[in-house]
Each structure stands twice: as structure tokens, then as C-alpha cells.
Amino acid sequence: MAIEIPNAAYSGKIKEVPLGQEGKTITFGGETCYPFHLFEGAMPHPPKIAMEVYDRAPEEWPDTVMEPFADVAGDPVAWANKCIDSYGAEMIMLQLASIDPNAQNTSADEAAAIAKKVSDAVDVPLIVWGCTNVDKDTEVLKAVCEACEGKNVIIGPVQEGNYRAIGATAIGYKHTVVASTPIDINLAKQLNILLGNLNVPDDKLLIDPTTGALGYGLEYCYSVMERIRMAALTQEDERLQFPILANFAKEVWKTKEVKLSSAEAPLLGDQKKRGILMEAMTAQCVLLAGADILVMRHPEAISLVKEAIKDLMTTEEG
Amino acid sequence: MSKIICSAAIRGAHKIVGIAEAKQAEALKKWGPDQEIGFPNTTYYLPIIYGILGIPVKTLADARVILDKCNELLPPLVSDNVWLPYLAPALDAGMATFFAEEIIEAIRYLEEPGCYTEEEDPTADNIWLGAADDVIMRKRGVEFVDGSAPGFAAILGAAPSPEIAAKIAIELQEKNLYVFMVSDHDGKNMSEQLLSVDVQVGWPTRLVSFGPSYTAAVFAMGFATRVAMSFGGVKPGAFRENLMYNKERVFAFAMPLGTVTDEWYANAAGAINWGFPTIADTPIPEVLPTGICTYEHVVSNIPHDEIVAKAIEVRGLKVTVSKVDIPMSYGPAFEGERIRKDDLFFECGGGRTLGVELTVSKDMSEVEDGHIEMLGPDLDQVKEGDKLPFGMIIEVAGRQMQPDFEPILERQIHHLVNYVQGIMHIGQRNIMWIRVGKAAVEKGFLLKHIGKVMHAKYHQEFGNIVDKVQVKIYTEEEKVKEVMALAKDVYSKRDKRVEGMTDETEETFYSCTLCQSFAPAHVCVITPERAGMCGAYNWLDCKASNEINPTGPNQPLEKGTCLDPVKGQWKGIDDFIFKASRQNVEHVCAYSLMNFPMTACGCFEAIATILPLCNGIMVVNRDYRGMTPSGMKFTTMAGMVGGGNQTPGFLGVSKHYMGSKKFFKAEGGLKRIVWLPKMLKEEIAEHVKPICEEMGMPDFFDMVADETVGETEEEVFAFLEAKGHPAFTMDPLM
Numbered sequence A: 001m002a003i004e005i006p007n008a009a010y011s012g013k014i015k016e017v018p019l020g021q022e023g024k025t026i027t028f029g030g031e032t033c034y035p036f037h038l039f040e041g042a043m044p045h046p047p048k049i050a051m052e053v054y055d056r057a058p059e060e061w062p063d064t065v066m067e068p069f070a071d072v073a074g075d076p077v078a079w080a081n082k083c084i085d086s087y088g089a090e091m092i093m094l095q096l097a098s099i100d101p102n103a104q105n106t107s108a109d110e111a112a113a114i115a116k117k118v119s120d121a122v123d124v125p126l127i128v129w130g131c132t133n134v135d136k137d138t139e140v141l142k143a144v145c146e147a148c149e150g151k152n153v154i155i156g157p158v159q160e161g162n163y164r165a166i167g168a169t170a171i172g173y174k175h176t177v178v179a180s181t182p183i184d185i186n187l188a189k190q191l192n193i194l195l196g197n198l199n200v201p202d203d204k205l206l207i208d209p210t211t212g213a214l215g216y217g218l219e220y221c222y223s224v225m226e227r228i229r230m231a232a233l234t235q236e237d238e239r240l241q242f243p244i245l246a247n248f249a250k251e252v253w254k255t256k257e258v259k260l261s262s263a264e265a266p267l268l269g270d271q272k273k274r275g276i277l278m279e280a281m282t283a284q285c286v287l288l289a290g291a292d293i294l295v296m297r298h299p300e301a302i303s304l305v306k307e308a309i310k311d312l313m314t315t316e317e318g
Numbered sequence B: 001m002s003k004i005i006c007s008a009a010i011r012g013a014h015k016i017v018g019i020a021e022a023k024q025a026e027a028l029k030k031w032g033p034d035q036e037i038g039f040p041n042t043t044y045y046l047p048i049i050y051g052i053l054g055i056p057v058k059t060l061a062d063a064r065v066i067l068d069k070c071n072e073l074l075p076p077l078v079s080d081n082v083w084l085p086y087l088a089p090a091l092d093a094g095m096a097t098f099f100a101e102e103i104i105e106a107i108r109y110l111e112e113p114g115c116y117t118e119e120e121d122p123t124a125d126n127i128w129l130g131a132a133d134d135v136i137m138r139k140r141g142v143e144f145v146d147g148s149a150p151g152f153a154a155i156l157g158a159a160p161s162p163e164i165a166a167k168i169a170i171e172l173q174e175k176n177l178y179v180f181m182v183s184d185h186d187g188k189n190m191s192e193q194l195l196s197v198d199v200q201v202g203w204p205t206r207l208v209s210f211g212p213s214y215t216a217a218v219f220a221m222g223f224a225t226r227v228a229m230s231f232g233g234v235k236p237g238a239f240r241e242n243l244m245y246n247k248e249r250v251f252a253f254a255m256p257l258g259t260v261t262d263e264w265y266a267n268a269a270g271a272i273n274w275g276f277p278t279i280a281d282t283p284i285p286e287v288l289p290t291g292i293c294t295y296e297h298v299v300s301n302i303p304h305d306e307i308v309a310k311a312i313e314v315r316g317l318k319v320t321v322s323k324v325d326i327p328m329s330y331g332p333a334f335e336g337e338r339i340r341k342d343d344l345f346f347e348c349g350g351g352r353t354l355g356v357e358l359t360v361s362k363d364m365s366e367v368e369d370g371h372i373e374m375l376g377p378d379l380d381q382v383k384e385g386d387k388l389p390f391g392m393i394i395e396v397a398g399r400q401m402q403p404d405f406e407p408i409l410e411r412q413i414h415h416l417v418n419y420v421q422g423i424m425h426i427g428q429r430n431i432m433w434i435r436v437g438k439a440a441v442e443k444g445f446l447l448k449h450i451g452k453v454m455h456a457k458y459h460q461e462f463g464n465i466v467d468k469v470q471v472k473i474y475t476e477e478e479k480v481k482e483v484m485a486l487a488k489d490v491y492s493k494r495d496k497r498v499e500g501m502t503d504e505t506e507e508t509f510y511s512c513t514l515c516q517s518f519a520p521a522h523v524c525v526i527t528p529e530r531a532g533m534c535g536a537y538n539w540l541d542c543k544a545s546n547e548i549n550p551t552g553p554n555q556p557l558e559k560g561t562c563l564d565p566v567k568g569q570w571k572g573i574d575d576f577i578f579k580a581s582r583q584n585v586e587h588v589c590a591y592s593l594m595n596f597p598m599t600a601c602g603c604f605e606a607i608a609t610i611l612p613l614c615n616g617i618m619v620v621n622r623d624y625r626g627m628t629p630s631g632m633k634f635t636t637m638a639g640m641v642g643g644g645n646q647t648p649g650f651l652g653v654s655k656h657y658m659g660s661k662k663f664f665k666a667e668g669g670l671k672r673i674v675w676l677p678k679m680l681k682e683e684i685a686e687h688v689k690p691i692c693e694e695m696g697m698p699d700f701f702d703m704v705a706d707e708t709v710g711e712t713e714e715e716v717f718a719f720l721e722a723k724g725h726p727a728f729t730m731d732p733l734m
């Protein structure tokens, strides 16, 4: 007797969102099945990895992850170019960490100028990320929208407290926004509704449901992400049918486990390998939960995950 | 629409289109058809024409095409014997007016270079700025969308004096509105009036001197039209979307100061298309019924000191209060603070003195927003250890306010007052109790500040339903007694209203999906007689929450045909649940434990389950940690009910539901209850008393077993048998 494999009944589809400048866009989304359930539906646009670039030379990174970027830290354009040329980055995320009022509190104009320089220098889709301080992000990201006009930059995090200002400005300059909410499907849906009411077009919206690091609440983030996909694909939850961005490199590389040296924690094994695996494992989990864009840092972790995506995308037919 | 207004607007439109015709013809002769015309530095051409018709006017020849459209739109002049009482012709006339005015202004740019400064500020010899270019529009227009500037007042004419002009301007600035100034009245205009009393005019101060003629009104309307295209993603020519976008998002209105001429009427009629009403200081006829605009269309004869407040009300603009203005820190961190005897400076209520607090809704005209009245001594007039009676009435008004929301707002007083550092608030209604610590008094805290807190917080948290808030605080015995009498009257009316609301009388129930974050398939269906299982959301709360946050977790459900009145099953609810549970749950019976019970999330106040031997139901609350006769503790049972599954025989319930007439109606109601923890029994005794009486068993609770009787089903059985518990004679549960 032939065994019949039960198939999930899907009724929805993730919206297709083209990212990047005109003529060079990469499309995301379009899934009609759960992640990598290629026997049940299609994943026309496999997940991609965005490499992090910081606006200032980072101070608290462990050497194990600083090392590949030591020669370009402090020069975001060179850094971005290195990611693309040496590590084959498919996307760049410019982290404007220095705008944080608790850090260097860089001004909006200065930050916008950096964003503009990077956006002029790269051809791959560019994500520009704020510091999550609602007021400061509003000021800075509005300026970034203006400076990067015509580049279809991906702007985030857009939160409930600033979605109107940033959302409307992004519409005005035709950028894409990332709706960011704190690990809660209801809040995620609500912010998407609000952005829709603001007239943000469906092909200019991504979801950031917040991702923690492995061992630091990842299971909770995983569930929420999984839930969002389930609601989108089987519950016809139209306002959740958007590609998901998982921004976890920052989280992984600040954990104790990646910072302790091999000498300090011999039982945890080699420090470098440990960090790379922490990042790769976190990535692997969110891939399975439904993430479309993974924001990552270490080149070796990235190549591991790229391999994994390739394997998972392989069907019997080849 | 009033016939007078309508005929005047149409007359005005005819005149204006006539002028545009003449100007265009003249310019055509001089410059030829290919001569380019337009406003400076914009990609939106003549923006109203581009936004509404989708036609880019680039040359004088293009203008001709538009003038033909104007003539098509223009309704015939209203004669004494022919009268169509419709708004539509006047609206069309208004639209034609704007098209014609844009052409007039475009030709002015051509014929009189330098007529406008084309900058953000007036120059030494020219105060008129003219159309905003795209840079200004992008920079300023986004403020309309993000709420930092809710909209604009288009002022035509001039105030009776420069001082009044300045006062109106400042009031509008305080509301963060832009002021767009055009036209004159008796040779005077508002822009010059402001400059004459040293008020700075220009985009940076939001007081924008557009132009000396009424035709400059198109700079204001064109600005709004471009905002919709730029920030609303509205396509050129999508006129309906553009007008709706403005109606819903740009809080603008026209404010003619001085005699309203035919031309002004024509412009006002045009603005109504965008949902912008007119608020006039002269006694012109009013157009009150709502329809195109959110509320009234034309309101007139408003005194100058009230005109801004009136405009804001008519346009439906929400007041935002960003800060709680008191000398103390304010925030959730201070909620749990206690004021102990040694720190105590003053107290009121709490059985020590008369104390009462009340929130009531009033008519818009009866409430002056921000007004705080204090009668009787305040804290600066008492000494340490004093006590005073205390009465507070918060009066709110709002276009969306309903008396049903009063108790919900009132319930917030407790935590909102508690957020003040150094103040403790306990209880509610006429059992409220306030303690003020010494430290607070040292910092200058007054009872009056409680009024400020309530004003600010009601606006911040309930802005969708509350437009105006005023607070009256009394510490005089006589006054407090008056408030107490009023409050008791209000409370009893409210309680009756809630009692009167049944699942039969209301057509709409509410969903609550707040818990879906951890119980994906779970939905609470909340009916007037069955509160959410967490006990935190009853039907009225959901109704208000939906009004305050229409996209939130509480959505209205049409209950539809009743399929089973005893089990509590409705067609509409079944359909909804099927979809909301991802097809996992097909039916739900609101009043049953055994048949399609509601799913449960995890945050229920109590769990009900059956005791088969006793043919009855037991309920155990979360706080009870002991063993129950079911052989399981609360925690074990919680594991079986939660997660959004339907588990016949197990159900999460709120304590409140136990006092409802619909409590397990399908299984025979309260009579089925055979075991409760003692603490729960005591807690709900008062609440279920009426039901017991109705059952004809006022002492029913004495027959219900608790842990003192036993923790095994056998012990409970023996007790029930001895007491003659009614469950024994009821239909078998399974």
C-alpha cells in the first residue's frame, strides 16, 4: 500500500516585494508553503543574507568577529564594498548605531550623509537601520529617506511610536519600510494595518518581529515568526502576508558565550568557532521559522548558512 | 445646502471662470499657445488640476482644455423660480473655481515675475510667498501625515484689529496648525495685520502669507492635494482617493474673516469637496447637516474668541497633550508606592472622610477643555495630619463619546492618579481613598494637579473618544455631599443599564484575540453576560476598546441567528470562530461545559470541570494551590485546558461569569456547582446571591462543598448527599 503523505492546506501567499534600486532589484516573498516545504508549494525567492556594516568603528565586538573587518572599520563605504567584493554579500544593512543618544548621538544630517554615500557606492539592496530610539530614529530616518531619494532603500525599524512620520516620509521618497514590533503577533499585525492605512503600498513593507539570539529567548521569537507564517498561509491573514526580516547578528555577538575567550571558558570550546556556530544556528532556526532576510555578521557563519539554504532548496528533481 | 450659499457660490464661480477665460485669452494673444505656464519648482504642474483630473497643464493651450472642463462643470446660475436643493451643483462650481484660479495664478507668475518671493519667508519689500515648491511641500507636508501638524486653517480676509488677528494666529499655532492666509477684507489682510504687531510670518512660524487675492486659496488646496499624492501614494487623477485622503487625514478648514463675497463662497464650496468645512465670523447661513465633511459644513457668526475652538470641534481635530504638567514625577513606576503613616501629610476618603470620584459625559458645549475648578481649601491651606472631604467630577465630551464608556474611563482614575509620585490612590467610586505624602507637598503638589493629570491622560489614552475634558474638585463638605448624591444616582443608573444588557438584547458580541500570541488558535467570544475568561475584559470594555483602537484585538461580531438559546450557539459566532481558529474549531457554545465549550488560552481566572460521581461541576481558582476532588491541582488542569483547544468537560472561566444567569446554562446553571475552594466561595458569595435567590435556594452555597469538607470526590459525594444537593436529581451530565 502506498503511503500518502499528508499535505497542509494553504489558502494564502506571501506578497512579493522587490528590493533595491530600479533595474537591480531582487524580489523577496512569494511563498505558497511553509519554509522549505517544497513538496507542498513554492518558494520562488529563497531567503537571502544581508551583511552588517556599521557607521562607526565598533568598540565592543569580540576580536573573533572584528578581525575580518578590522581594515575597513570606520569607513562604511569600504566596509560595504568589502562585504560585497570579498564575501559576496547579496544585501547590506547599514547599522546607524552611533546615532543613539546614549552613544555618540550623531546628528541626523551626518547619518543621512553616510547613508547616502553607502547607497551611492553599492548596487545590492541596502537596509538602513536606526537605533530603536523612537524620537531619534524619526529624525534620522526621515533625513535618510530624503538623502537617498530614488534608491528604494529599506528603512527600519518603523515602530508604533514613529510609524506615521517615517512611513509617510518613506512613501514620499518611495522607499520600503520594515515594521518592527516586540515579539507579538497581534502587535505585528496591527502595525501592518496601521501602515496600510497610511497608504504604504503592499510591495514596500517587510515585517521585523524581533529576533533574539540562540539561548536568549530565540524559542519565543521562533514561535511568533512561525505563527505569523501560519496565519499568513493558512488563515488568510492578509495583513501578515509579508516577507520577514530577522535582525539577530547584533544579539548573537553581544552574548556572553561569544565573548568569553577560549582560556576563560575552556569547556565551551574554541571561541571563534563557538561564535560562528552561535550565529549560524540562530540563522538556521529563523530560516525554518519563516525568515526571508537574515541580517548576519561573520563571513564564515554566512557561508555555512548559504550552504544550508542551498541544500534546503534542493528538490529531488534537482 | 442653503439656497443663498448655493446661488452665491455658483455666481462666484461664474465670475472666476470668466476672469480666467479673459486672462487666458489675453495671455494667448501675447505669448502664443505654446508658452509654458506653471508654478515654480514642482513636478505636480498645477496641482489641483493634476491631482483631480490627472491632466498636466504645461502650456497656455493646455489651460484652454481645462477652461472647457470648467464650463462643463459650472451649473447654471440659480434663478428665483428654479431651485434644486442639492449640494452637488455648488460642489461642482467650487471645483471649477479652483481649476480657474490655478490658471489665473499660473498666468500671474508668467505676467508679473517677482510677484511672489518664492521663498520660505517674506522679503523686505514683498510679504507674499506664493505657491510652496516641492522642497517646502515635502518638508512640511509630511507633518500633516505624521500628526506633528494636524492640518491648516485657510484664513481669508482680515480680523477686526491686528490684536485679534494675532490672538487667532497664536491660538492656531498652539494647536500646531498651519495658517494659510489669502485675500483681504476692506483693504486689510491678516498677513499685514500680523506683521504690524510684530508677529513673524513665514513657513518657519507656520503663518504663511500665500497671496493678496482670494485666488491664492488654490495654493492651500494645491498643497493639500499634493500631500495626498506625495505621502498618500494617491495617483494623479484619482480624485476620489485624493479627496477622501484629505478628508480623513488633513485637518483643514476655511476661516473667512469679514464679509463673505460670492467669490469667497465659491472657494468655500470648493473646499467642502476636500472635507474642509467653513467657520465664519459673520452671520451667513449655516449648512449643518453632515455628509461630505465629517461634521457640519458651514458654521457662522462665531465670536473671535471662540472661533478657533469651534473650528477644531467642527473639523473633528483631536487635541494632543504631550506632557503631564505637575511638579511631581509621573509614570507607572510610582504605581505601587505606599504612603505610610509616618510619611502621611494629608488624606481623604477611605472611610475617614466623605470621598467620591465620578466621570460623566456631557454635551460638547458644556465642557471647556482643560478647565480645572477647585472649590474649597487645597493642600497649601491645610496642615499636616488634616483630613478633608473630597469630591471630583470629571466631565468629558466627544463626538464619539457614549455614556456607556463612562465607567471604563472612570475605572482608569485609580491607576492614573497612582502614577503620580508621592500619591497613593485606592478604590474607586465612593469608596475611593487618597493619601498624599509629605514629600509631595514639599514639592508643591496640590489637589488641583489631580485635575491636570486626568485632563492630560484622558486625552492621551482615550483621544479617539474624548475631545474635551474638564475637572471639578471640591473639598467643601456641602459641595462634596452634592457630588455624592449625584454620583449615587449615576451609579445606580449605570448598574441597571449593565444588568439590563443581556445576550438577547445586544446584536453584537466582541472577539478578543489578545492571547493569540501564545495560544494561536484561541479566541474569546465576549458577550454581555459572559466576560473574557481572564476577567479583565467585559463586553463594554471590548466595545470601548474597539472604538478607541479600531484595528486592535477586540473586533465586533454579528451574532447572527441563534442556533441554540440554551447552549448559547449562534451562526455568526460559529462562522467567525471557524476562520479565526484556522479551521480548527467549528462550533462554540458560550454556555456549555460539555458541548463545544469555548477554547482557552492560559490566563483564565478559574477552571471548571466535572465530577462525574457527583453529577456536578467544580470550579477552582488560580490562587488555590491545594488538591481538588478531580484528583488534579489547578496547575495540572491548566495544562489540559490551555493552548486554544476545545476540551469538553474542561473550561476556563472568569469569576464574574459565575454570577451570570448564563453560567453553564446548558448544564443547568449554578445548581450544578458541587465544589469550590473556600476562598473562591467567599469571594463570589455576594455576587451570586441574586442567582441563588432566583433559584429559590438562598442558602444554596451552604450545600456546596469546599476543601474543609474534603479533597476527594467520595468525601464530597457524602457531604452533598447529606445536604440534599440539587445536582443529584438533575439529568446525568454524561
Ligand code: SF4
Pocket (backbone or CB within 6 Å): B512, B513, B514, B515, B516, B523, B524, B531, B532, B533, B534, B535, B536, B537, B601, B603, B604
Ligand atoms: S483571556 Fe482575556 S485577554 Fe485573553 S483573549 Fe480572552 S478576553 Fe482576551
